[in-house]
Amino acid sequence: MPRSPHEPTDPSGDGTSPDALSLPDEKRTSLLDIVRDTLSRSGKTTVLYRVVVCGKVVPGTSRNDIAAHYQKFFKQYQAADTAELITGLLVLMEEVWIHILEASSKVAYSFLRDLANPSSSHLTSSSKILLLQDDISTRFYPFWASRNNDEPAGAATEADLDDNVRDKGVADVCVGLCGVGGRLGALSKADLKPALDELGTHFKDLLPRAATLERMTESNAVMGIEEWLEMFDTHSNPVLESELVWPTQQTLVF
Numbered sequence: 001m002p003r004s005p006h007e008p009t010d011p012s013g014d015g016t017s018p019d020a021l022s023l024p025d026e027k028r029t030s031l032l033d034i035v036r037d038t039l040s041r042s043g044k045t046t047v048l049y050r051v052v053v054c055g056k057v058v059p060g061t062s063r064n065d066i067a068a069h070y071q072k073f074f075k076q077y078q079a080a081d082t083a084e085l086i087t088g089l090l091v092l093m094e095e096v097w098i099h100i101l102e103a104s105s106k107v108a109y110s111f112l113r114d115l116a117n118p119s120s121s122h123l124t125s126s127s128k129i130l131l132l133q134d135d136i137s138t139r140f141y142p143f144w145a146s147r148n149n150d151e152p153a154g155a156a157t158e159a160d161l162d163d164n165v166r167d168k169g170v171a172d173v174c175v176g177l178c179g180v181g182g183r184l185g186a187l188s189k190a191d192l193k194p195a196l197d198e199l200g201t202h203f204k205d206l207l208p209r210a211a212t213l214e215r216m217t218e219s220n221a222v223m224g225i226e227e228w229l230e231m232f233d234t235h236s237n238p239v240l241e242s243e244l245v246w247p248t249q250q251t252l253v254f
Contacts, residue, residue, distance in 0.1 A: 088141050
């Protein structure tokens, strides 16, 4: 039968219409979509950070004032967002302190900025960042607390006796603090307060020695808070070499 001049032709020659050959539009999956899906399936609503910082107590400063400062500092974020969970431990010794914090990126970065804030510099000094982890899967601490520790530390380790601050020594301090949180999480509510009140006795094998922390605060091998903020918390405006050349280079057209 002859084809009608108004009948559309079939370019494939197999009787299949062009519409049947077209593929449906598929949404491309981005890395952001994968991250959001992973967070949704794990029940996480935000990326969790873990920060370990140490420093010196400014001479003449009451350790209770430092504890009260951070208790008030964290409460303002929890008051603004009731779902904001902040956990960790602030250990205050006579001349030095160490703080492990587990919180959202907003709280973690605000905490680091506060260490360099002039309004807080009258309380602490020589702050050093020992650890910053992002997107951690679990918390070690069930809550946030601060305690003074005047108990003598346990037996000195090889890292304690080394005059130079090495990566292993810093790692041991961070692992020990995480271990304190793990032990606290395993205690019953009745045993938590006595354990915290006698922190130096219950966790003598995990807490760092004051002399070790003092060496870290004075070491150039450990990044200070000002250097870290300048490197990771400021907007950079890189200048390309092509911007310094005259006349400007022509854009390549492929």
